[in-house]
Amino acid sequence: MQGLERLEAHEAARRIGAGEITSEALVRACLARIAAREGEVGAWAHVDEDAALAQARALDRTAPRGPLHGVPVGIKDIIDTFDLPTAHGSPIYAGNRPACDAACVALLREAGAVILGKTVTTEFAAVTPGKTRNPHDTRCTPGGSSSGSAAAVADFMVPAALGTQTVGSTIRPASYCGAVGFKPSYHAFSLAGVKAQAESLDTLGILARSVADILLLSDALIGAADAFPAPMRESAPRLAFCRSPHWPKAHPSTVRVMNDAVRLFRAAGASVDELDLSANFDRVLDAQWTILSFEFARTLAFERTMRRDGLSERLRQLLDGGIKIPLADYRAALALAAACRAEIAPVFDRFDALVTPAASGEAPEGLQSPSDLLFQRLWTVLYLPVITLPGFKGERGLPIGVQLVGRSGGDGPLLSAARWAKAKMRAALK
Numbered sequence: 460m461q462g463l464e465r466l467e468a469h470e471a472a473r474r475i476g477a478g479e480i481t482s483e484a485l486v487r488a489c490l491a492r493i494a495a496r497e498g499e500v501g502a503w504a505h506v507d508e509d510a511a512l513a514q515a516r517a518l519d520r521t522a523p524r525g526p527l528h529g530v531p532v533g534i535k536d537i538i539d540t541f542d543l544p545t546a547h548g549s550p551i552y553a554g555n556r557p558a559c560d561a562a563c564v565a566l567l568r569e570a571g572a573v574i575l576g577k578t579v580t581t582e583f584a585a586v587t588p589g590k591t592r593n594p595h596d597t598r599c600t601p602g603g604s605s606s607g608s609a610a611a612v613a614d615f616m617v618p619a620a621l622g623t624q625t626v627g628s629t630i631r632p633a634s635y636c637g638a639v640g641f642k643p644s645y646h647a648f649s650l651a652g653v654k655a656q657a658e659s660l661d662t663l664g665i666l667a668r669s670v671a672d673i674l675l676l677s678d679a680l681i682g683a684a685d686a687f688p689a690p691m692r693e694s695a696p697r698l699a700f701c702r703s704p705h706w707p708k709a710h711p712s713t714v715r716v717m718n719d720a721v722r723l724f725r726a727a728g729a730s731v732d733e734l735d736l737s738a739n740f741d742r743v744l745d746a747q748w749t750i751l752s753f754e755f756a757r758t759l760a761f762e763r764t765m766r767r768d769g770l771s772e773r774l775r776q777l778l779d780g781g782i783k784i785p786l787a788d789y790r791a792a793l794a795l796a797a798a799c800r801a802e803i804a805p806v807f808d809r810f811d812a813l814v815t816p817a818a819s820g821e822a823p824e825g826l827q828s829p830s831d832l833l834f835q836r837l838w839t840v841l842y843l844p845v846i847t848l849p850g851f852k853g854e855r856g857l858p859i860g861v862q863l864v865g866r867s868g869g870d871g872p873l874l875s876a877a878r879w880a881k882a883k884m885r886a887a888l889k
Contacts, residue, residue, distance in 0.1 A: 463488035468530050468618035468672040475529040482515035482529025486573055489531050493616045499597050501590035502611035504536040505544050506576035514573045527679050528571030533611050533620030535604075536577040537584050537654040540564055547654050548580040548589055548604075551762060551769035561652025563621060563663055563680055570679035575617050578607030583759060584623055584656055587771040588826050593635060595857050599822040602632030602831070608666045609636040613858075619672050622664040625656045625751060627818075627835025629664030630847050634817035634860030637849040639881075641665045641673045643687075643870050645842035648680045657754035659793065660747070660839055670878045673846065677870070689874035695728035696811035696876040701864070702733075703815050704741045705833040710820030712853035717816055719851065720861045720884075724814070727883040734806065734813060740837060743799045746792035747840035753789040756781030796840050800867065803841055807866035812876040817860035821853035834862065844870045846877045850884040 463485045466474070474480045490508050497503060511531065518529045534540055537547050539557035546552045559565075564574065579589040581604035591606040593599040594614035601610045605622025609632030612620050622629040624642045633640025641664060648663040655661055665676050670689075678686045700721050702709075709717070725731050756763065756778045762770060763778045770778070806813075816834040823831075838845045844867070847860035863880060865873025 464492045464615045466618060467668045468527070469669065469675045471530050471618055472527055472675065476523050482518045482573060483512060485529065486511050486515040486531050486575065489575060489617055492614070496594070496614055496616065500592055500594050500610050500614050502578055502607040502614065502616060504546060504548075504577045504579050504589075504607065507543060510542060511573055511575050518571060518573065523571065525570035525679065526675055526684075527567060529573065530571070530619070531573040531575040531617050532567055532676075533575055533578045533608055533617040534564055535608050535620070535622050536580045537623065538564060538621060539652040540574060540577065543574070543577050545577065548582045548584070549762075549769060551766045557652070559652070562649040563653070566682055567679055569682070572679065578605075578611055578620055580604050580607065582771055582774055583654065583762075584625065584628060585755070586773045586777060592826065593822045593857070595637065596822070596855070598824050599857065600635065600826055602635040602818075602822065604628040605632050605664060605666060609633050609638050609640065612636070612666045612668060613638045619665065619667040619676055622666050623653060624662050624664045624835070624839055625660045626747070626839055627832050629666065630835045630845055630860070630862060631818050631831060633666055633847045633849070634858065634862075635822035637858030637860075638666045639668060639670060639673060639849065640847045640860070641667075642839065642845050643677070644844045644867050647844070647870060655758045657751045657758065659750050659754060662839070670846070670874055670881055674874060687871040687874055689871045689878060692875055692879045695730070696879055697809065698724055698729050698731045698876070699734040699806070699810040699813050700731055701736065701813040701815045703834060703837060704736065704744065705819070708819055708833055709816055710853070713816050713818070713820050713859055716851040716853070716859045716861065717814070720814060723883060723887050724880065727887075731814065732810070734810070737802065739795070739799050739802060743795055743840055744836060746795045747836055749784060749788055749792040750796065750840070752777065752781035753784045800841050803843070804867065807869065811865075812873055813864040815862050815864060817847040817862035821855055821857035821859055838864050842867050844873050846873060848877060848881050848884060850881075850888050
């Protein structure tokens, strides 16, 4: 059956549950798409076709066991899987076979998902890219570090995939590749079995093709129905356009897209005020980098000291710098981050969500292009839930996402606003 690979995850789950299609047919369609496109896109670190089909056939023989019954999902290759290698994007861990699944993978299986394969990550989800290319223009970066997950979802190889975000590693590739990317509130999803980078910042993320898919996978990852209640809004949300401290570095195409998005939301009935942030939010960006560098150097202590030759030069330099950061500086950075979280909280008494760029522009050419961290990192250090919505394009015809930001712990209201926003974008941009 043709075209099944283009189904969104929630629609695939509904059709499998209704007996309209089988999981095996859907998995075969995804595998055929991978066979046709993987040579150009390079989204996958490991796919076991026979194992994926065996999972699908087994699920087809049973009654629906959960909300993702029969739906294939990709797993970023810093997340442990007992039946597939987990190499962390590093030669140090080539062929590594974990003894058990990460908690998030076990929960996906419990919800009935088919684990299709492991998607490419940058080296330890850090600075050195893997082989993945942007599916819209293979001369361009897909963004890191959840590059394989974003590219696989955007190129119709899999309906949904897991990523992670410590700085911008879910939102940036989602924007570059044209996927929906969701980073929940800090610690909303379990990170047991996920290779740590900076535990004060690490967050599991989801790459998918719709807000409904994000809700479906969130239920599975928390192990509860309506984990983030997000009913369709009857009234337009209260929004604030927050350019953020990096607005002067936004490319002209991003400036145009954001202005177009604000006009679109206002025309659809939303109130959109403007929000300027205090100078503390400029300073906290340096604090975020201090926290990341300090913790990363210690998280990778074994690799830094015992497997140093297996690290890229860029990563060695990052870790060597991090281990030299004074403890007092690290503690001061943590304190400033906590103060900024307290300062931003009352903003959400006035607004349902902030509207802000997801990245400075379209995906740049070259796989070694410097990481664009500008428009994601602030919200990560503030522990706020964020989602990027595709639909707009830049001057070169590549995707540019619009990012919505919600209250810490307010994932449901954010996703409700995102459902409203995406529906209005779809109607206006079709």
